[in-house]
Amino acid sequence: MTSSAECVTATTRCESAGAVVHVRSRRFGTFDVPSDRILDFPQGLVGFSGGRRYVIVDHRPGSPFKWLLSIDNPELGFAVANPYELVAEYNPPLELAARLLATDPAEVALFVIVTIPPDPTRMTVNLMAPVAVDLRTRTARQIVLDDPNFPPSYALLSHWPAVASQI
Numbered sequence: 001m002t003s004s005a006e007c008v009t010a011t012t013r014c015e016s017a018g019a020v021v022h023v024r025s026r027r028f029g030t031f032d033v034p035s036d037r038i039l040d041f042p043q044g045l046v047g048f049s050g051g052r053r054y055v056i057v058d059h060r061p062g063s064p065f066k067w068l069l070s071i072d073n074p075e076l077g078f079a080v081a082n083p084y085e086l087v088a089e090y091n092p093p094l095e096l097a098a099r100l101l102a103t104d105p106a107e108v109a110l111f112v113i114v115t116i117p118p119d120p121t122r123m124t125v126n127l128m129a130p131v132a133v134d135l136r137t138r139t140a141r142q143i144v145l146d147d148p149n150f151p152p153s154y155a156l157l158s159h160w161p162a163v164a165s166q167i
Helices: 094-101 161-166
Strands: 012-015 018-025 029-034 053-058 065-070 077-081 108-115 124-134 140-142
Touching: 065 108, 094 108, 094 124, 094 140
Parallel strands: none
Antiparallel strands: 012 018, 018 029, 053 065, 065 077, 077 108, 108 124, 124 140
16 A cells, blocks of 8 residues: 655656656656666756766667666656667777776666657667666666767668668
């Protein structure tokens, strides 16, 4: 039974398995997020420092794309993808990510932010600023790399035309 006295905010509901955050978004609808699926970004994202809590939402079954949706502002979401699935030559900064998150590289998941313009054939991914997640603690941060091998606007479809069918 839910007890509102035990809940931290009006959008959080307590259940026997743990807290659940109730999310309402015009784009994604209304759904509950178990607290153990919420990612904490202590520094926020570059240009969006106000939001600290996010959740990964699937785009659709079989798609390489997901959404990084702000729990603090459910109208704010970013298309993301696992860089290993999209960019064959991507050599991710796992050691750096692990060091910044104070964890083991095996505990790190990486995502890249996808920009989908009106013409999806011009889609790009940001290899310069990947999002690193500590899978154990659910702490995350965006890492800005100073390396010309990691461009901020990598033209995805010029390297992998099959992605267009997944949009």
